[in-house]
Amino acid sequence: MSERTILVFGASGLIGRFVTDDLRARGFRVVGVARSLSPAQQMSALDLELPILALDAAALTRLFGEHAVDVVVNCLGVLQDGPGSDTNVVHRDFVARLVQAIGDSGRAIRLVHISIPGTAEADRTAFATTKREAERLIAASGIPYAILRPGFVVAPSAYGGSAMLRALAALPIDLPAAEMAAPFQLVAAEDISATIGWLAARDVGDASVTAVSWDLMRPEPITMAGVVKQFRIAFGTDGWRRIALPSVLLDLGAKIGDLASHLGWMPPVRSTAIAELRRGVRGDPSAWIAATGIAPKSLAETIGRHPAAIQDKWFARLFMAKALIVASLVAFWIVSGFIALFVSYRAAAGILTAHNFPSALVDPITIGTSLMDMSIGVLIAFRRTAAIGLIAGILASLGYMVGAAILTPDLWIEPLGALVKTGPAIVLMLVALLILDNR
Template sequence: MRVLVTGAYGFIGAHIVATLVAAGHEVVCAVRGARVDSRFPGVTAVACDMARDLRSEDWLPRLDRIDAVVNAAGILRENGASTFVAIHEQAPLALFLACQQRGIRRVIQVSALGDPADGEFVASKHRGDAALAALDLDWLVLRPSLVYSARGSYGGTSLLRALSALPGAVPLPQGGGQHVQPVAAEDVGAAVAAALERPACTRQIIELVGPEVMSLRDYLAAWRRWLGFGRLRVWSVPLGWARLVAALGDRFGDGPLCRTMMRMLERGNTGAADASTRLRDELGVAPRPLLRALGEAPSQVQDRWHARLYFGLPMLRLLMALLWIASGVVGWTATTDEVSVLTIDGPLSGHAALVLARLTGGTDLLLGVLCLLRWRLRRVLAAMLVMLAGYTLGIGLLWPAQWLAPFGGLAKNLPLLAALALLLVTEERR
């Protein structure tokens, strides 16, 4: 089959693409900018923008010679034009209507397991499911629970893996007694591939869950053992505190820590009692237990690095932003006499040095604020790296004595350059 996959480069979408390619299907990835991902050599890509392609006419040209469509696009947080309504409802409906116009019968929707009362993430997904169900198509809706992979992570799975790797006691709401029913991303891909091969399985909603219901505490303990960090020690956090942290994550963060995820966890992210049996009967797929999936892919040192750096890198970015802001404030408040002390035996006059301090201080302040706000962070970090290298090189050549100044002087810039380079190369989210 020639299959169009939206959200193809996301965590779940990439596993679906890999499974379909391995099964011999020709995959067309509908992604922003038509970028061909080097992870999938030979795969075709077409341009789309789920935030703006809201009419069926936008999708019709992308459906040439397509036999089936898999919609795996989704967002956990809204950002500008990328709203839940656009990404989960309007754009998918436009795509589904285009399929109907083109006579493409088989449409598979990768949705989300949960209760619409948990938040707009789930509610909008389910409204998209209902819109698809109203069309004359051979549709199938798959609703995965907590999706994980031993070969990588993203979003909430990265957060949980990082929690399991925390030194000391791990803070969990009410001791981590909430229930989850995790399913491997590879098994989600297998379910989509099986759905394409079973056209008779149609016009129904199937919950994609693992074979076992476990507590959040046991889930994290399994990951901690897999990472090689020993026994999990839990610090039971009152539910009110956990809700407050989730609310702060909603307000100030941009990751998976939010009230929607907290409500889903409180309610329990599990399927119906017969979900595993139904999945096996309808699609012939039997997801693996967590311990088996982890045992088939032993952890490596890179897994431990990623888990431990998950919280460390944001802290490093915050400290860098505050340092640049402080440097900017110092540059703007420095007096001529203070600057003149630094220009002894240098080529600049006190006045010229003060002007330079004001200019560089203003730039530092701007970059520090932008870094704090995560605005186009890769470009901001690159600018900070270039400026710091320029400071170090320029001052080191014009005022060599600064290398020997008390408390390290310019020498302190060297580890800062390394820290900025680390932030820059680890900023990629996928």
């Protein structure tokens, strides 16, 4: 088995990372390819950072030849269009180049493509329709393929929707009743990896698995409420009384999530996520089970039989708070700078005047610090520059505190305690910096 080489596209994602690591543990030689890998994900010399979506068919063909690839696993996917995310480019255009490259390689390569369950008739989002277009391209290509349509994937790590389920389990809130009643068949990440390993061990010429499309999930019908309940059992919160969010608030949250995605953030609550949630996750895994003999893990096995550890609880509780923390810091810096510059400029400048600052410096300092504050807020608002903004905010706050202690020490004892409150603001920015990572 060890002589088989599997190349995984999307090796930094929830499914791709787990599959890469698990298949290596099963004895396969696995080349993990991603556009960007965190330092913790670079586990092997075979973990490669490449501009995947910029690779043409010829470059892909060379990649397969350089690494003597036997199986290509495509785990690439984006939920929604936005800056740096284009469903057509990722789901359709890349797959078109991928099947061409496999066909041109002159090698016996099987393509394993991770898609989504459901039918084309029920597809309503760009995410779903482009995923289905990719399936049609693969089926018409003539190359050996297996299209895997996992249900809701539960892995040891949490990202996106799976992180949101953990947050629902750890907090006294529920989604609206209609969403909680949506069908929600799930699958363990281990079962996906086991299926890929099973396929990789088969000869590419095996006619029984030359062109297959399987739903991968537990066969028993279950709702989202049933899945969340199992998480709540693990978190020890199953007996809590909860408040169900009204649908209008969920829809508003999705709109805010869409706006945040244009700033580079990847919130789990966006229009596409809610639309796919309301559609539900369902399928028929009988063909998959019959062909591979794999017994899908039970709900308890998938989520975990043991109580959640403290790190699980901390993550789940902070997951929803993260957006609130970042948004409040953005508002804090932008609004405070705006007020000082446009609303209460004379009062802000008057503080310096009252402490005998040279008149020639009063306006430049007031304007400069106000613009600096607003700039920090803008930096925090964009995901790409958020860390820079948070560090700048911490340094600016410390500068204000030290400067006030030297030049205007009486401000430390003014009735509203503006400078005293700067300390907790620094701590909040530090917390935001510590939980900034998504993976």
